[in-house]
Amino acid sequence: MHFSDAFPSRRGPAATDADASLRSPHAIDALGHRRGARVLLVDDEPEVLGLVRTILERAGYAVTSAPNLERAVGALSSAPFELVLTDLYLGDTELGHQIAEVARSRRPHTPVVVMTGRPTFDAAQGALRHRVDDIVVKPVDPDHLIATCRRVIRDTDLARRNQELESANRVLTSVLPRTIEMKDPTTSGHAARVVGYTDTLAARCGVDAEQRASLRLAALLHDIGKIGVPDSILRKPGPLTPDEMEVVKRHPAMGYEVLAPLAEHGDVRDWVYQHHERWDGKGYPQGLAGEEVALPGRILVLAEVYDALVEERSYKPAWPVERIVALFREQAGRHFDPDLARLVADGLERQGKRFFAAAAGQLF
Ligand SMILES: [Fe+2]
Numbered sequence: 001m002h003f004s005d006a007f008p009s010r011r012g013p014a015a016t017d018a019d020a021s022l023r024s025p026h027a028i029d030a031l032g033h034r035r036g037a038r039v040l041l042v043d044d045e046p047e048v049l050g051l052v053r054t055i056l057e058r059a060g061y062a063v064t065s066a067p068n069l070e071r072a073v074g075a076l077s078s079a080p081f082e083l084v085l086t087d088l089y090l091g092d093t094e095l096g097h098q099i100a101e102v103a104r105s106r107r108p109h110t111p112v113v114v115m116t117g118r119p120t121f122d123a124a125q126g127a128l129r130h131r132v133d134d135i136v137v138k139p140v141d142p143d144h145l146i147a148t149c150r151r152v153i154r155d156t157d158l159a160r161r162n163q164e165l166e167s168a169n170r171v172l173t174s175v176l177p178r179t180i181e182m183k184d185p186t187t188s189g190h191a192a193r194v195v196g197y198t199d200t201l202a203a204r205c206g207v208d209a210e211q212r213a214s215l216r217l218a219a220l221l222h223d224i225g226k227i228g229v230p231d232s233i234l235r236k237p238g239p240l241t242p243d244e245m246e247v248v249k250r251h252p253a254m255g256y257e258v259l260a261p262l263a264e265h266g267d268v269r270d271w272v273y274q275h276h277e278r279w280d281g282k283g284y285p286q287g288l289a290g291e292e293v294a295l296p297g298r299i300l301v302l303a304e305v306y307d308a309l310v311e312e313r314s315y316k317p318a319w320p321v322e323r324i325v326a327l328f329r330e331q332a333g334r335h336f337d338p339d340l341a342r343l344v345a346d347g348l349e350r351q352g353k354r355f356f357a358a359a360a361g362q363l364f
Contacts, residue, residue, distance in 0.1 A: 037153055038079065039083045040076065042068075044067055049065050052115075055140070069098060069099065076103055080110075082156075084099060085149065088135075113134045113135070180221075180224055183229075194219045196356065198300050215299065217268045229248055230247070233248060256273040273286075278334070298340055301335075302336050302341065
């Protein structure tokens with residue numbers, strides 16, 4: 001989706017100052033132009049201030065002007081701006097850069113454009129050093145000025161939204177798995193390792209890139225339903241009673257429920273729901289058999305068991321590879337997809353644990 005698709009087009013007839021102040025600062029027109037965005041304009045020459053203000057206001061910006069550093073700092077302290085447009089030289093000193101620093105200290109995402117009648121290499125270097133977003137040469141060309149403002153505001157919006165998405169993504173791919181491990185410390189690092197095993201196996205089986213991405217997410221979150229299992233059961237030192245086993249067996253369904261907001265990731269939810277199913281239909285929660293679980297889901301089933309076997313757990317030592325190979329051969333067509341189980345058994349026999357350590361690019 002293009003950024004501007006997320007917002008209604010609000011370009012109306014000729015814009016007036018009143019329009020500008022009434023418009024939502026979040027409205028963006030078809031060209032990605034943020035209408036009514038607040039601009040702080042700083043210049044010590046009243047003539048320039050008036051001219052640039054007119055250009056900006058005609059383009060729909062809500063302009064606050066300041067003739068000096070003091071007034072600019074005051075304005076920055078009292079209101080947020082989507083852009084600071086400042087003369088580089090206020091009097092004889094490069095106060096434009098100071099304004100850039102102050103603007104960022106108030107709001108880190110405030111973009112700054114400097115205007116200068118003396119464009120030199122030093123000025124460009126200074127602008128770079130002070131993380132100024134762009135330089136406009138005076139006397140300003142109205143079209144160029146507006147195009148620059150529009151681009152800088154849009155780029156800043158995109159950068160901020162990307163950062164928000166990255167944070168949300170980190171919650172999903174880092175915070176949630178840590179939460180699962182805090183709940184069930186016996187499986188420390190389990191989810192991250194299963195991601196690696198499933199992805200290696202999926203690549204070997206020719207699963208396409210899009211499904212592999214979904215499978216990595218499913219592998220990372222497969223035990224998230226354990227959040228709903230009481231600690232007294234999850235951390236019980238001895239064997240579980242049949243009733244307690246029934247509670248544990250609810251975790252795939254609870255995981256499916258927890259992930260309900262991931263509506264566009266139906267397959268991720270399915271594979272989480274199915275990660276304790278078996279090829280022979282004797283698994284849970286649905287007792288699905290054979291290809292009723294899609295290949296990525298069957299890969300997750302096997303990779304999850306592999307990690308449980310190859311790692312030491314509180315109730316068992318780490319199994320040697322030969323013993324795992326024997327189990328996969330024995331369980332081919334029972335617990336596991338027979339082709340998959342044989343592929344893994346052969347691979348482990350040939351390469352040992354390195355079979356699962358191959359980087360995606362070195363698989364074939
Ligand atoms: Fe599980």
